[in-house]
Amino acid sequence: MNAEYAIEVRGLSKIFKGELGQKDVTALSSLDLNIEAGQVFAFIGPNGAGKTTTIKLLTRLIFPTTGRIRIFGRENSSPEAMRKTGYLPEQPGVYGYLTGKEFLDYIGRLFHVPAALRKKRRDMLLDTVGIAYAADTLVRNYSRGMVQRLALAQALINDPQLLILDEPMANLDPVGRKDFRDLILRLKDEGKTIFFSSHILSDAETIADQVGIINRGELMSSGGMENLLSLQSPEVEIAFILPEDKIPGLSLPENFSTGAGGRVRVSVEQNNVKETLGNIEAWGGSLVSIVPGSRTLEAVFLDKIGR
Amino acid sequence: MAVGAVSLNTFRETIRNRVLVNILVFAVAIIFLGLAVGDWSMGHQVKVIKDFGLSAMSLFGLLIAVFIGIRMVVEEIEGRTIYIIASKPVPRWHIVTGKFAGLALTLLLNIVLMSIALFAAGFVMESGIDLHLIPAIILIYIEILIIVSFALFFSSFTSPTLASLFTIVIFIVGHLSTFLRDYVELYPDKGLHWLYRIIYYIVPDLEKLNIKMAAVEHIGTNAGMFWTAFAYGICYMLLIHIITVVIFSKKDF
Numbered sequence: 001m002n003a004e005y006a007i008e009v010r011g012l013s014k015i016f017k018g019e020l021g022q023k024d025v026t027a028l029s030s031l032d033l034n035i036e037a038g039q040v041f042a043f044i045g046p047n048g049a050g051k052t053t054t055i056k057l058l059t060r061l062i063f064p065t066t067g068r069i070r071i072f073g074r075e076n077s078s079p080e081a082m083r084k085t086g087y088l089p090e091q092p093g094v095y096g097y098l099t100g101k102e103f104l105d106y107i108g109r110l111f112h113v114p115a116a117l118r119k120k121r122r123d124m125l126l127d128t129v130g131i132a133y134a135a136d137t138l139v140r141n142y143s144r145g146m147v148q149r150l151a152l153a154q155a156l157i158n159d160p161q162l163l164i165l166d167e168p169m170a171n172l173d174p175v176g177r178k179d180f181r182d183l184i185l186r187l188k189d190e191g192k193t194i195f196f197s198s199h200i201l202s203d204a205e206t207i208a209d210q211v212g213i214i215n216r217g218e219l220m221s222s223g224g225m226e227n228l229l230s231l232q233s234p235e236v237e238i239a240f241i242l243p244e245d246k247i248p249g250l251s252l253p254e255n256f257s258t259g260a261g262g263r264v265r266v267s268v269e270q271n272n273v274k275e276t277l278g279n280i281e282a283w284g285g286s287l288v289s290i291v292p293g294s295r296t297l298e299a300v301f302l303d304k305i306g307r
Numbered sequence: 308m309a310v311g312a313v314s315l316n317t318f319r320e321t322i323r324n325r326v327l328v329n330i331l332v333f334a335v336a337i338i339f340l341g342l343a344v345g346d347w348s349m350g351h352q353v354k355v356i357k358d359f360g361l362s363a364m365s366l367f368g369l370l371i372a373v374f375i376g377i378r379m380v381v382e383e384i385e386g387r388t389i390y391i392i393a394s395k396p397v398p399r400w401h402i403v404t405g406k407f408a409g410l411a412l413t414l415l416l417n418i419v420l421m422s423i424a425l426f427a428a429g430f431v432m433e434s435g436i437d438l439h440l441i442p443a444i445i446l447i448y449i450e451i452l453i454i455v456s457f458a459l460f461f462s463s464f465t466s467p468t469l470a471s472l473f474t475i476v477i478f479i480v481g482h483l484s485t486f487l488r489d490y491v492e493l494y495p496d497k498g499l500h501w502l503y504r505i506i507y508y509i510v511p512d513l514e515k516l517n518i519k520m521a522a523v524e525h526i527g528t529n530a531g532m533f534w535t536a537f538a539y540g541i542c543y544m545l546l547i548h549i550i551t552v553v554i555f556s557k558k559d560f
Binding site: 056060063085089093109 | 309312313316319320323324386387388389390391392393394395396397557559560
């Protein structure tokens with residue numbers, strides 16, 4: 001076990017016992033995972049893939065059937081490990097009878113944050129997540145987006161080194177998502193490790209350094225974003241214009257898509273770019289653009305889960 | 308200790324909960340209703356009020372213990388706040404003990420307010436405060452704490468409806484257990500004897516904590532009886548709480 005890893009998971013499995021004659025459900029099967037300190041790790045998978053089960057195991061909300069988890073080199077059950085961790089659950093619940101301020105103060109108390117520091121962090125975090133204006137409003141009067149922001153603030157009240165976020169952007173509007181992405185990048189710059197699950201691939205693509213893809217309780221792939229995106233040789237998209245009167249006589253291959261005004265678009269593999277450009281010249285066409293293509297995370301994801 | 312933070316939060320929850328206020332107002336109203344009823348009970352007006360007041364304390368304490376006690380755990384789970392609390396560096400026993408302590412504090416406040424109302428009513432009638440009622444009130448409080456411990460125990464592994472039902476059954480059987488055991492001895496079936504003996508030893512004997520009548524009539528109580536009942540109640544409550552802590556510590560959320 002390596003102390004440089006923020007999260008180290010070995011052979012982690014979780015089987016939920018079936019009740020009253022129902023079958024046992026294997027939610028997670030022999031998961032191994034290493035997440036280096038200071039990285040942003042996106043944990044991607046469809047609903048029921050095992051993302052939340054993994055996160056609940058990391059945060060001790062459920063107990064593993066087999067395997068072990070270390071956080072910064074310590075068992076995740078140790079208070080030292082939990083003190084370094086902040087956690088935002090999926091669809092978080094907050095106490096409606098407390099104000100935003102009181103809620104953060106309560107969570108700060110659970111971490112034994114001294115009173116003066118608690119007050120300072122509470123006010124700063126309410127401002128950071130953009131709900132300082134509702135600090136003294138009862139949480140039961142908050143919108144969903146505000147609850148999500150408050151729950152994010154509570155995950156930061158102990159100034160954690162590791163932040164575990166379960167579907168953090170699910171309840172946010174586009175502005176909220178942008179704010180959230182900016183915040184994650186800022187926290188990363190502060191040296192924090194961020195582990196987040198999502199089914200929103202574009203969010204993961206924008207902010208993650210590493211990505212793990214999980215499906216049906218098994219890790220399908222894990223690695224740097226570049227590695228995943230380059231699993232297939234990238235293609236290049238070429239756009240050009242042909243004289244309209246020439247198009248009928250050329251019998252273009254099927255992968256060439258033609259549009260109005262003689263516009264043509266084609267995706268070719270990199271080693272065929274030269275040949276295609278030669279053809280365009282020979283046909284008397286004029287080049288519009290050459291855009292290097294790459295597989296999107298979505299394509300990798302669908303490929304990995306076999307759809 | 309996180310127990311303090313959790314109990315303070317639980318206390319705040321119950322105080323800000325209108326259901327509690329409603330029950331309390333209703334209970335105090337019942338005591339004063341006793342004044343009216345007392346008018347019809349020629350010569351026994353003060354005793355009726357005291358009896359009525361102590362019974363109201365017991366009944367409304369039970370209602371708060373069952374309904375708020377069970378809701379406390381269920382709402383943490385259904386409201387998904389347990390995910391935030393249980394993921395913090397807080398041992399699970401601190402959470403469940405904090406919940407218990409917070410509700411115990413609310414019930415203490417409840418019983419103190421109801422006692423003040425009862426003593427005020429008594430003061431109006433006989434120009435004095437009947438200190439004989441205090442041991443009975445303390446034992447009512449201990450009994451309510453036992454019921455809270457059962458409410459938390461049942462709600463840690465079953466549905467709210469069943470937990471409420473089981474807790475109320477414990478309250479009823481707890482008051483009838485000695486009677487049932489003695490009654491069943493009249494029948495020849497040995498199996499039945501054993502069954503009721505087992506029930507008698509599992510279910511708390513809540514009648515041990517019931518000295519209401521003796522307190523009102525100023526008869527039959529002494530310090531020995533009081534402290535025995537007090538110690539019995541505390542031990543029973545702690546035992547049930549320890550079992551709840553063990554269940555809660557191993558629970559998947």
